[in-house]
Amino acid sequence: MAGAVGGSHPINAAQQQRAHIAAPSASGTSQSIPYNWQATKTAVKERFAFMFNNEILSDVHFIVGKDMQTQRIPAHKFVLSVGSAVFYAMFNGGMATQSAEVELPDVEPAAFLALLRFLYSDEVQIGPETVMTTLYTAKKYAVPALESACVDFLKRNLSADNAFMLLTQARLFDEPQLAALCLETIDKNTAEALSAEGFTDIDLDTLCVVLERDALGIKECKLFSAVVRWAEAECHRQQISPTPENRRSVLGRALTLIRFPLMTVEEFASGAAQSGILQDREVVSLFLHFTVNPKPPVEFPDNPRCCLTGKEQNIQRFQQIETRWGYSGTSDRIRFSVNRRIFVVGFGLFGSIHGPADYQVNIQIIHVDSTNVLGQNDTGFSSDGSDSTFRVMFKEPVEICPNVNYIACATLKGPDSHYGTKGMRKVIHESINSGKVSFQFTYAAGNNNGTSVEDGQIPEIIFFT
Numbered sequence: 001m002a003g004a005v006g007g008s009h010p011i012n013a014a015q016q017q018r019a020h021i022a023a024p025s026a027s028g029t030s031q032s033i034p035y036n037w038q039a040t041k042t043a044v045k046e047r048f049a050f051m052f053n054n055e056i057l058s059d060v061h062f063i064v065g066k067d068m069q070t071q072r073i074p075a076h077k078f079v080l081s082v083g084s085a086v087f088y089a090m091f092n093g094g095m096a097t098q099s100a101e102v103e104l105p106d107v108e109p110a111a112f113l114a115l116l117r118f119l120y121s122d123e124v125q126i127g128p129e130t131v132m133t134t135l136y137t138a139k140k141y142a143v144p145a146l147e148s149a150c151v152d153f154l155k156r157n158l159s160a161d162n163a164f165m166l167l168t169q170a171r172l173f174d175e176p177q178l179a180a181l182c183l184e185t186i187d188k189n190t191a192e193a194l195s196a197e198g199f200t201d202i203d204l205d206t207l208c209v210v211l212e213r214d215a216l217g218i219k220e221c222k223l224f225s226a227v228v229r230w231a232e233a234e235c236h237r238q239q240i241s242p243t244p245e246n247r248r249s250v251l252g253r254a255l256t257l258i259r260f261p262l263m264t265v266e267e268f269a270s271g272a273a274q275s276g277i278l279q280d281r282e283v284v285s286l287f288l289h290f291t292v293n294p295k296p297p298v299e300f301p302d303n304p305r306c307c308l309t310g311k312e313q314n315i316q317r318f319q320q321i322e323t324r325w326g327y328s329g330t331s332d333r334i335r336f337s338v339n340r341r342i343f344v345v346g347f348g349l350f351g352s353i354h355g356p357a358d359y360q361v362n363i364q365i366i367h368v369d370s371t372n373v374l375g376q377n378d379t380g381f382s383s384d385g386s387d388s389t390f391r392v393m394f395k396e397p398v399e400i401c402p403n404v405n406y407i408a409c410a411t412l413k414g415p416d417s418h419y420g421t422k423g424m425r426k427v428i429h430e431s432i433n434s435g436k437v438s439f440q441f442t443y444a445a446g447n448n449n450g451t452s453v454e455d456g457q458i459p460e461i462i463f464f465t
Contacts, residue, residue: 049121051076053113060091063103064112071109072101075116083119086141107140108133115141124149128157132169139173151178158182160189165198168206187215194218194226200233204254211257216305219396220259221267227251227258228275244276251277261302262395265290293360294380304345304393314348314462315427315439318420318455321387323353325419325450325457331411332457333444335368340437340465342400344375346393348460349410350418351383358382359414365398368405374398387418389460397464407444408458421455437465 033056034040041047051057058074065071080087090097104112111133117123118138124146126134135150154166158181167182169175186193193199202210207230210216216223231247240246248255260272268290273283282299289298317334347363364376375398381390392410400406427439439461441453451457 045121048079049123051079052117052120059100061101062112063101064107064109066105069109073109073112073116079120080116084141084143107137110134111137115143115146118143118146118149126150126153135169135173135175151175154178155181158185160185160192161196162198163189163193164196164202164206167210168198168202171206171209183210183213186210187213187217190216190218191222194223199226200230202230204234204250204252207254208257211254214303214305217397218305219267220262220305221264221271224258224260224263224272224275227254228277231277248277256300258300259302259305260286260300261289261298262304293378295378304395304397312345312462312464313429313431313437314460315429315437316348316460317423317427317439317441317453318459319422319424320420321350321418322421322455323418324416325350326416327412327414327449329411329413330447330449331362331409332449332451333407333409333446334451334453334456334458335405335407335442335444336461337405337440338400338402338437340402340435342437342463342465343397344394344400344408344461344463345397346391346462347408347410347458348389348462349381349392349412350387350420350457350459351381351390352385352415352417354415355385356383357385357415359412361392361413362409362411363392363394364407364409365394365400366407366409368407374406383414383417391462393462400463408461409444410458412457417457419456420459423452423454423456425453435465437463 033054037050038047041050053073055074058076060075060077060080062073062075063070064073077087077091081091082088089095090102108130110130114125114130114134115137117125126149131150131153135147135154138144138146138150154170155178158166163182163185167179167186170179170182207227211223211227228247231251232242234250235242235246238250240250255277258272260268260278263272265287268286272278273287278286285296285298286300289295344365349359349361351357351359358380359382360378360380362376362378365374366372367374375394375396377392377394379392381392383390423441425441427441428436429439430436443452449457
């Protein structure tokens with residue numbers, strides 16, 4: 001027959017377009033692949049994307065997952081080798097695998113498909129349910145661009161509710177930038193983060209990392225209560241009874257990071273002292289620390305925590321320094337307000353005019369309308385005899401709301417000191433990072449040692465915005 005060679009029959013162009021190639025699918029059945037599919041893909045990227053999870057020309061299969069979740073996924077050694085050094089080593093060289101199937105029981109099928117999709121098409125397809133397993137898979141097969149995409153996704157979706165869970169994963173996967181962002185989120189939203197379910201699931205090392213931070217925004221008594229919750233959960237994980245002794249045991253080093261001296265004596269007496277977690281000698285030592293002067297040393301840190309991540313700032317309200325200011329047990333007080341929300345962390349106070357000397361001091365911030373004491377500290381400082389100011393800090397930052405009147409109060413015991421004069425009624429502090437903060441000072445009536453707008457003590461307020 002004319003036109004026939006070897007018994008074959010010619011087909012026209014229309015027949016060619018309708019013809020399909022049969023190729024086995026991942027399940028072993030044949031799948032229909034359009035003839036000349038290459039002509040419908042105008043770019044190399046499109047043609048490679050068509051090969052993703054496709055049996056055509058596949059030369060390796062992966063058995064991914066375990067138990068009932070196993071999937072058999074086709075792939076192409078060339079594409080994988082071009083995109084991953086790990087796959088290159090797996091398929092090339094003297095140690096290359098000769099098997100047509102590779103088992104990956106430690107990889108989730110959805111995560112492996114996300115990895116392959118990226119290698120074939122540069123397309124990132126991840127979601128809240130798959131991002132962590134995809135990050136693990138991208139790290140395992142050394143695909144840093146997909147790693148970065150996963151980390152960026154986590155950053156965008158980071159919140160107080162998931163900060164502890166993501167912090168644990170960031171430390172596990174050695175992602176320091178993500179870990180730092182998690183810690184910043186915990187600093188700014190400490191109470192919410194501690195109440196989230198993920199908090200009690202963290203490991204001891206992660207708990208210690210958090211407790212070491214100076215920037216946690218929560219009262220120490222509430223932080224201790226959260227740590228006790230974690231200890232109870234850890235006891236259940238270790239299948240031991242959550243007795244006080246066992247809770248102390250599972251806490252280990254974490255207990256030494258609780259800043260019990262930052263509590264008030266009332267908070268300590270009603271909470272930590274009755275928990276059974278502290279030993280009798282520790283309870284006695286802390287009660288002495290709260291009630292006597294000079295304060296005996298304790299085994300627990302007492303440096304204040306600050307719930308802010310901004311830079312510490314201060315304002316000076318006097319333009320000149322003079323001598324002599326005396327003390328007879330009466331408080332120096334100055335009334336102030338600000339135009340925006342800040343957090344006061346301490347005062348700068350004048351010291352001795354008679355050379356080096358030590359002072360005992362109680363500092364307070366009082367809400368004028370309610371007369372509530374919002375923050376205080378019984379402490380001391382050493383003066384070197386200069387006319388410098390000496391820092392005296394609160395146990396934790398005191399929130400100051402805009403256009404509300406407060407009283408800064410300091411009760412000193414010690415020798416005569418320097419004092420300030422030519423005081424300013426209005427002081428404006430301006431910085432590039434935090435903008436402008438305006439302080440207004442007025443006289444605080446009542447039991448006042450003489451400090452006023454014009455002269456006296458409390459020359460410096462230390463704050464964060």
